[in-house]
Amino acid sequence: MNSVPTKFTRLDMNRLITFTQQAFQKVGTNEKDASLMAKLLVETDLRGVFSHGTRQLDGYIQMMIDQKVNPRPNIQNEVSSQTTAIFDGDGGMGHLPSYQAAQFVVEAAKSFGIAGAVTRNHFHFGAAGTYSRLALEQDCIGFSTSAHRFRPSKDHSILSASGASPISFAIPAGKQPPIVIDMGAYLGGSGELSQDQLFKYIPATFFKFIGLGAAAHMMGGFMAGIWMSDPEVDQNAWEGANQGAFICAIDISRFRDLEHFKQEVDRHQKDIQQMIPAPGYDHANLPGTLEYQREKEWAQIGIPIGIDHQSILNVVANKIGLEPLFSN
Incomplete structure (x- = not known):
């Protein structure tokens, strides 16, 4: 797709x-x-x-x-400290509180070094990279993840236990494109092979995705409080507001010289680009380069x-x- x-x-x-x-x-x-x-x-x-x-x-x-998602949410920001915050999405789209959360953590990270925020009581928040990449504008590392409310079923295989939760890291570079990992913690069938068939060939990959999915669900789900507006408890809750997120930012300059860091990231990317590409690909690049190139070209x-x-x-x-x- x-x-x-x-x-x-x-x-x-x-x-x-x-x-x-x-x-x-x-x-x-x-x-x-x-x-x-x-x-x-x-x-x-x-x-x-x-x-x-x-x-x-x-x-x-x-x-x-x-009427499952609130078209006109009144987003509430409960700042619990100078470096942490909670954003309630009031049953609306997840993009709105998550964008505010990303702005908050970047600003707080620039002031204090590192900051984190959770969002809850909202619907889908889109691509996780939308929020991690905001940190790049201020030379910070960004991280974002999200989860939706679900209960694992005894009738389903543990291979589906990740919940397909999204995870994204964004890391600034100098003259090279930023490194952006924007993925879902899920490995579905390939069209020709089912999950069970794929598992026979790459079991370790499934276990890694299960672990990543669990971490995403704990941070972007349970820590965010996605069960706090459970419709079974709160009859006034919007039915689609079953998701949450965790977003954080780290100011690199608090740990080392920023320009030296960027130079090393650039050098590493150039070393990667000299490697043999993956089968079927023409170039060897780290995640984020292709999307960066598309963004520049397609805007024109x-x-x-x-x-x-x-x-x-x-x-x-x-x-x-x-x-x-x-x-x-």
């Missing part, structure tokens, strides 16, 4: 931002929040992470139409929107009375 589609139409990012903002406003979101949602989703598309960009728009809009020439992606956006347009972006 996050590969460049074979057949596509390029769309100017500003047109997509305008359309996405209008879509959220049509279902009741205020202009400020709709603008931020559009910005974050299109920036995700711009990096080629289509799975968590505007492909999600129809699902988000429908959750608001069905347009985002490649595949056929099925176009259909999703047209469904949204027809559903809420907007002019479709694509002709049938």
Whole structure:
């Protein structure tokens, strides 16, 4: 899904931002929040992470139409100390409190060295890298993870126990692209092989994902307090508000000279680039380079929107009375 589609139409990012903002406003979101949602989703598309960009728009809009997600949340910020905070999303989209949390931790990290925040009582927060990457702007290391409310079933295999929780690290560089790990703690079937069949070949990989998923669920779930608004307990809770997040930032300069650090990161990346690429690939790069290159290029020439992606956006347009972006 996050590969460049074979057949596509390029769309100017500003047109997509305008359309996405209008879509959220049509279902009741205020202009400020709709603008931020559009910005974050299109920036995700711009990096080629289509799975968590505007492909999600129809699902988000429908959750608001069905009154499962609050279109006009009143986000509450309970600052518990100078370096920690709790953001309550009031049943709305997770992007809104998570973005505020990311801004808080970066500002606090610059003042005190390291800071962390949790968010809760909200729906999906999109791509984890959206929040870790905010730290890069201030030469900090960023980390973010999220979890949703679920109970493991005795009828399911432990191979699915990770919960597919997202995890992201963002590390600044000098002249090289920043290193950005933005992934889900999940290993599904490959299409040809089922999970059980894959496990026979790479059992260690599954165990690592189970461990990563558990850590994400503890920090972005239990520590964030995702069960505190359980609909079985709170009858006023929004049904879709079943998720939380943990976001933190670290000021590198508190530990060593920043420019020397960046120089070493650059040197390491150049060493990596001289290595033999993985089978089927033309280049050897660390995570984040490809997305960085796409972001720069596609901002100029347009985002490649595949056929099925176009259909999703047209469904949204027809559903809420907007002019479709694509002709049938």
